[in-house]
Amino acid sequence: MSIKYPFSETPAAGELFAVAKDVFWLRMPLPFQLDHVNLWLLRDGEGWCIVDTGFPDDDVRATWQQILRKLDGPVTRLVVTHFHPDHLGLADWLLAETGASLWMSSGEFLTAHAVWHEVGGHGARFMVEQFRQHGLAQDKLDKFAQRGSGYRKAVPGLPTHYQRLKAGDSLMINGQRWDVLIGYGHAPEHLALHCPGQKLFISGDMLLPRISTNISVFAATPEADALAWYLASLTEMAEQLPADTLVLPSHGRPFTGVHARVAELVAHHAERLCALEKACAGAPLPAADLLDALFGRTLDTHQTMFAMGEAIAHLNHLTQRGRLLRHTDAAGIIRYSCPNPSGATH
Numbered sequence: 059m060s061i062k063y064p065f066s067e068t069p070a071a072g073e074l075f076a077v078a079k080d081v082f083w084l085r086m087p088l089p090f091q092l093d094h095v096n097l098w099l100l101r102d103g104e105g106w107c108i109v110d111t112g113f114p115d116d117d118v119r120a121t122w123q124q125i126l127r128k129l130d131g132p133v134t135r136l137v138v139t140h141f142h143p144d145h146l147g148l149a150d151w152l153l154a155e156t157g158a159s160l161w162m163s164s165g166e167f168l169t170a171h172a173v174w175h176e177v178g179g180h181g182a183r184f185m186v187e188q189f190r191q192h193g194l195a196q197d198k199l200d201k202f203a204q205r206g207s208g209y210r211k212a213v214p215g216l217p218t219h220y221q222r223l224k225a226g227d228s229l230m231i232n233g234q235r236w237d238v239l240i241g242y243g244h245a246p247e248h249l250a251l252h253c254p255g256q257k258l259f260i261s262g263d264m265l266l267p268r269i270s271t272n273i274s275v276f277a278a279t280p281e282a283d284a285l286a287w288y289l290a291s292l293t294e295m296a297e298q299l300p301a302d303t304l305v306l307p308s309h310g311r312p313f314t315g316v317h318a319r320v321a322e323l324v325a326h327h328a329e330r331l332c333a334l335e336k337a338c339a340g341a342p343l344p345a346a347d348l349l350d351a352l353f354g355r356t357l358d359t360h361q362t363m364f365a366m367g368e369a370i371a372h373l374n375h376l377t378q379r380g381r382l383l384r385h386t387d388a389a390g391i392i393r394y395s396c397p398n399p400s401g402a403t404h
Contacts, residue, residue, distance in 0.1 A: 059301045059302065059314065059315045059317065059318060060315050060318055061267065061313055061314070061315035061318050061319055061322075062313060062314050062315055063267070063311045063312070063313050064304070064312065064314065065077065065083075065311055065312055068085055068094075068311065069083050069084060069085045071085075071086075071087075071121050072121050072124040072125055073085075074125065074128065077306065077312055078258055078304065079256070080100060080101035080232050081098065081099075081100055081101075081256070081258060081306075082098070082099040082100075083097075083098065083306070083312065084096070084098065084099055084125065086112035086113065086118050086121060086144075087113075087115070087117065087118065088113050088144055089113065090360065091361070092269070092309060094309065095110070095113065095144040095145070095308055095309060096110075096306065096307060096308050096309065096310075097109060097110045097111065097112055098110065098260055098306055099125070100231050100232065101232050102135065102231045102232050103131075103232060103233075104131045104132075105131045105132045105133065105134040106129055106131060106132070106133045106134065107133070107134065107135040107136075107137060107229075107231050108133055108135070108136045108137070108152065108158070109136075109137045109138075109139065109251070109260055110137075110138060110139055110144075110145045110146075110262070110308065111136070111138065111144075111145060111146060111147055111148035111151075111152055112144060112147065112148050113143055113144045113148070113212065114143070114147040114148050114151070114212065114213065114214050118148065119148070119151065122148070122152065122155070126155065126156065132157065132158075133156035133157075133158045134158055134159070135158055135159055135161055135229075135231075136149060136152055136153060136156070136158045136159070136160050136161065137161045137162065137223075137229070137249070137251070138161070138166065138249070139162075139248060139249045139250065139260070139262030139263070139308070140162075140163075140166045140244070140245035140246075140247075140248045140249065140262060140263065141166045141167070141169050141170035141173065141246075142263070143209065143212035143213050144308075145262070145308070146162075146166075146170055146213060146216075147212055147213045147214075149216070149217055150214070150216060150217050151214075151215075153217055159220075159221055160217050160219070160220040160221065161220065161221045161223050161229070162220055162222075162223060162249060163222065163223055163224065163240060163247040163248075163249050164222050164224075164247065165245075165246035165247025166245060166246060166248070166249065167220050169245070169246045169247075170213070170216055171216060172278075173207075173209045174209055174210055174213060174216055176207055176210075178278060179276070179278030179279075180276070180277070180278055181207055182202060182203065182205065182206050182207045183203075184277035184278065185276075185277050185363070186199050186202050186203050187277065188276075188277040188280065188366075188370075189202065189346070189366050190391075191390055191391060191392050192344050192345035192346055192366065192369075192370060192391075192392055193343075193344025193345060193346035193347055193391055193392070193393070194345075194346040194362075194366060195346065198362060201359050202359070205359065223238050223249055224238065224240070225238060225239065225240040226238065229251070231253075234255045234256060235253065235255060236251045236252065236253045236260075237251070237252045237253075237254065238250075238251065239251070239252055239295050239298065240291070241262075241264040241288070241291040241292065242284070242287035242288060242290075242291045243271075243273045243285060243286075243287040243288025243289070243291065243292075243371075244263050244264060244271045244272060244273060244288060245263070248262055248263065248264055250262050250264055250265075250295065252295075252298065252299065252303075257300055257302060257303045258303065258304050259295075259299055259303050259304070259305045259306065259316065260306045261295075261305050261306065261307050261308070262307075262308050263307075263308050263309070264288075264291070264292060264295065265292065265295070265307060265316065265319065265320070266307045266308070266309050266310055267305070267307055267310040267311060267313045267319060268310050269309065269310070270323060270326055270327075271288070271323075272364045272367070272368055273285050273288045273327075273368055273371045273372075274364060274366075274367025274368055274370070274371055275367055275370040275371045275374055276367065280370075281374065282371075282374065283371075283374050283375050283378050284371040284374070285327060285372055285374070285375040286375055286378075289323075289324060289327065292320055292323065292324075293320065293324075296316055296317055296320040299316050299317075301314075301316070302314055303316050305319075327372075330372055331372055331375065331376060331381070333351050333352065334348060334351060334352060334369075334372055334373065334376060334394075335376065335381055335382065335396055336351070337351035338382055338394050338395050339396045339398075342383075342385050342393035342394060342395040343393055343394060343395075344391055344392060344393050344394070345369040345373055345392070345394075346369075348369055348373070349362070349365050349366070349369055352365070352368065352369050352372065353365055373394050377394065380397065381396075381397075382394045382395065382396060382397070383395050383396075
């Protein structure tokens with residue numbers, strides 16, 4: 059089944075756009091090149107359930123207040139897919155506005171607190187050292203050091219308690235069962251929701267229609283094979299979804315054709331891995347020198363942060379499969395080379 063987009067329009071600010079019975083699409087702005095995030099509003103009996111919050115911005119808060127005034131009942135639950143600011147950033151504020159309870163996975167809740175407090179290997183100083191080890195130039199390292207933790211700026215406050223959701227759990231919302239599916243690679247314990255009765259899948263950032271989800275390795279887990287985790291969990295999710303499932307992603311338009319899209323993403327990462335192998339066929343190179351091979355465009359500071367994490371993820375994947383060799387010099391700089399002197403074989 060090919061990828062199709064059943065809705066040609068997108069919601070205006072403050073609009074509740076119906077995508078299925080009692081399921082509404084909201085769209086909020088983001089101050090980045092990726093300029094929007096999709097949120098979801100589900101009727102739940104006499105109340106409402108919100109999925110994800112949007113970025114903490116005064117215009118977004120004003121739009122939420124406009125939406126909340128339209129509702130014919132209380133918001134009783136806020137479900138958050140993962141800890142990133144466009145998904146969790148307004149959770150503390152929304153909970154105070156509505157009196158709702160917060161539902162999310164432990165991995166995301168605890169990671170949010172670790173990143174916010176910059177402990178346990180999370181935070182700017184750890185990231186700067188990680189990027190230094192992977193060959194990023196000093197002027198760029200200085201920019202990251204001066205920038206500090208963007209997370210605390212983007213998430214003004216964090217909730218201190220929550221209802222835990224795990225893989226295999228289900229939520230009953232308005233008489234419909236929504237199954238909790240957990241994915242890895244993009245975030246520690248990313249939550250997605252599948253409603254078999256309505257053939258709906260709220261995918262968060264695990265499955266996007268036109269862009270590939272960022273897969274990064276963080277300083278706290280430097281040897282992680284995040285790409286393998288992502289591809290495995292994405293494939294497992296897709297196996298549970300009928301071909302005509304309507305995917306409700308966090309960015310882009312809702313779509314059908316989940317299996318075709320997963321196949322595209324698997325092929326995309328395979329091609330990126332081969333490009334890295336080819337680039338490493340000569341002298342050993344650090345991740346910072348491989349960004350052009352992976353992305354092929356000029357990157358600003360914000361984009362470089364994600365690009366470095368993604369490059370390391372692909373390089374870890376290749377080294378753990380013996381497709382590249384990893385070398386660390388006396389200065390602690392990590393470089394990668396192809397084990398076949400004549401070049402890549404994949």
